[in-house]
Amino acid sequence: MRAFLAIPLPAEGAAALRSLQESLRTLSALEEFRWVAPRNIHLTLRFLGEIDEARARSAGEALGAAASRGSAFELSFERFGVFPHLRSPNVLWTGPSETPQALRALVEALFEELERAGFPREERPFRAHLTLARRRGRRRPPPGLEGELVAAEQRWLVPPPSFRVEEAVLFQSELRPGGAIYTPIRRHPLGEAI
Numbered sequence: 629m630r631a632f633l634a635i636p637l638p639a640e641g642a643a644a645l646r647s648l649q650e651s652l653r654t655l656s657a658l659e660e661f662r663w664v665a666p667r668n669i670h671l672t673l674r675f676l677g678e679i680d681e682a683r684a685r686s687a688g689e690a691l692g693a694a695a696s697r698g699s700a701f702e703l704s705f706e707r708f709g710v711f712p713h714l715r716s717p718n719v720l721w722t723g724p725s726e727t728p729q730a731l732r733a734l735v736e737a738l739f740e741e742l743e744r745a746g747f748p749r750e751e752r753p754f755r756a757h758l759t760l761a762r763r764r765g766r767r768r769p770p771p772g773l774e775g776e777l778v779a780a781e782q783r784w785l786v787p788p789p790s791f792r793v794e795e796a797v798l799f800q801s802e803l804r805p806g807g808a809i810y811t812p813i814r815r816h817p818l819g820e821a822i
Contacts, residue, residue, distance in 0.1 A: 630678050630801045631813070633691050633738065634670040635703075637758075641791030642666045648705065648722065649760055651784050657773040661720055661761035668810055669758050671703070671723075673738055673796060674750060683747075688798040688814035690741035695796045695816035697737045701730035704790040708777045709757065715769055722785075723757035731756055734796065734818070794818055 637645065646666040652658055676687055706725040710717035727735075735754045743749055798814040 629681070629684055630803070631676045631684055631687065632799050632801060633673040633676065633687065634797055634799055635673065635793050636670050636795070636797050636812070637666075638791055638794075641703075641789075642669065644705065644789035644791065645669050645722070645758065645760065648784055648789070652708075652720070652760065652780060655776045655780065657770040657776045658720065658761065660765045660770060661763050663761045664759055665807060668808060669760070670797075670799070670810070671756060671758055671793075673735060673754075674742065676747070684798065684800075684813065686745040687742065687747065688816075690745045690747070691738060691796055691798055691814065692816045693741045694734060694738035695818050698734040698796075698818040699730055700792060700794045700818050701728050702790050703728060703731065703756070703793050704788040705758070706785055706788045707781055708785070710773070710777075711757075714774050717769055717773060718763050719759055720761040720763075721757035721759050723755075727754070727756045731793070738796075 649663050649666070653663065673691075676683075679687065704724050705722040708720065708722050711719040711721065732754075739750060795815055795817050797812045797816070800811045800813050802809045802811070
């Protein structure tokens with residue numbers, strides 16, 4: 629199965645992101661972007677790729693152990709950004725200006741637990757973000773993108789929308805012609821011993 633570990637959006641977070649997407653669709657610099665369905669937006673903690681059932685079970689247990697060491701926290705959408713950079717903006721995201729301490733602690737605990745379970749250490753630094761859209765074309769950067777994103781932050785992220793993070797989930801991802809389907813396999817509340 630293709631799997632990943634993530635923080636899902638509760639109803640209020642999904643509603644806030646849906647509203648942000650509707651507003652962002654009006655920006656001319658984002659015309660080439662394809663919008664992620666709000667039901668599929670999540671904060672990825674670790675992408676696992678193709679793994680078998682036994683590895684999925686181990687990953688779920690590692691997530692449970694890390695979640696039991698964590699605590700619930702607030703996550704705010706304070707800025708917009710693109711990956712990999714403004715000269716080649718393939719992904720549009722929103723997220724906090726700084727990763728909350730509780731999220732940093734959860735990610736570190738998760739990486740430790742995954743390493744104990746035999747998963748290689750993630751080499752890229754963790755960057756808290758929620759993917760809003762992906763760019764269809766890979767031509768030149770859209771003109772005015774940086775300025776439009778800065779103006780959008782002032783217009784739609786002040787005050788910043790936020791939601792309470794209370795769980796982490798092991799998801800299965802099925803790629804289909806109509807878009808990806810994410811199915812929760814194991815849910816782990818933050819701060820509850822397993």
